[in-house]
Amino acid sequence: MGALRLKTDEIIDKYADMVYRIAVNETGNREDAQDIFQEVFLRLVRYRDKIANEEHLKAWLIRVTINCAKKQKGSFWNRKVAPVEESSKEQPDERTADAYEAVENADSPVLLAVRELPEKYRSVVYLFYYEEMSIAQIGKLLEEKESTVKSRLYRAREILKIRLKGEKP
């Protein structure tokens, strides 16, 4: 548990891709991802005194990026689209479908399928499959119960399997 000794430039160099990937993964929109990217690192400058070490730093960056993306998406959602009904929440998230076209590698069926997942599943999929975090770690990071994370992961995988194979649920 050493102190955070990296300079801000070094942190940006080291975690730029991770933060950008999460932002793109969460928003599916390059412009929003860029705004989030800057916001996250500016917050880091303001709050770096509270970050104990590099392990804490990585978790902090992931959490703040996800939170900023939710906030950004909320504002986008409020500007562009009328609220959805509760029953439609489990349906694939189509509200930023147009914006996905702008994202790099949007042609990749796997990436597109993940980006079309409902918001709450996307972060779980990213953290579990890409960052290779355990369910306990994800639960801690997202402040959710392990059972909730498991359930979301299971549901996400089922949706992805169906989408990628073109099957009906």
Next chain:
Amino acid sequence: MSQQKEPDYVWDGCEPYKEELRHVHAPAELVALTKEKAAAEEGKQKRQRLRRRMYLPAVAAAAFAVVVLSFPLWQKAPLKGSETPLQPYLGSAADIPKSGEETVLQQTAILPVELLQENAWTEELEGIQVKFVQKDSGYIAAFAGEAGYTVVSSKTEDLETFREELKFLLQNGGECE
């Protein structure tokens, strides 16, 4: 951040997903711009911290100096006639037992209500603030002493005589026996 692969969550698309995401990189211009903004923000934070370090002790010292300097002045400030320290009213001069003599003295902890009324006035006799009021056909006066107030009531109608009596009283200690 190690992960124990739970068999229930094995996903065929995992490897292609990771492979595709690996190709997503933060644009160099975005990184450069963010570094610039971060450096500017750091500069701002440093300036704010420096300002706090410089000004806070100065402000604290100034506040302390004001308190220290004003305390003796406040202690020494002379009271105006209208600012004679008064105790809250709890009784009345009417309650003062009458001895049947022309002038009655009494030591009280409080100032009689009559001396708090609008028609009461303050005079300085022998360097002491004395409150006066006309009551019925006489006068009541009071002045603060170490043990409270000395209240003097007189049936005399002559204010000048009453003043002379008070002066005499004050010259002789100002306390009733």
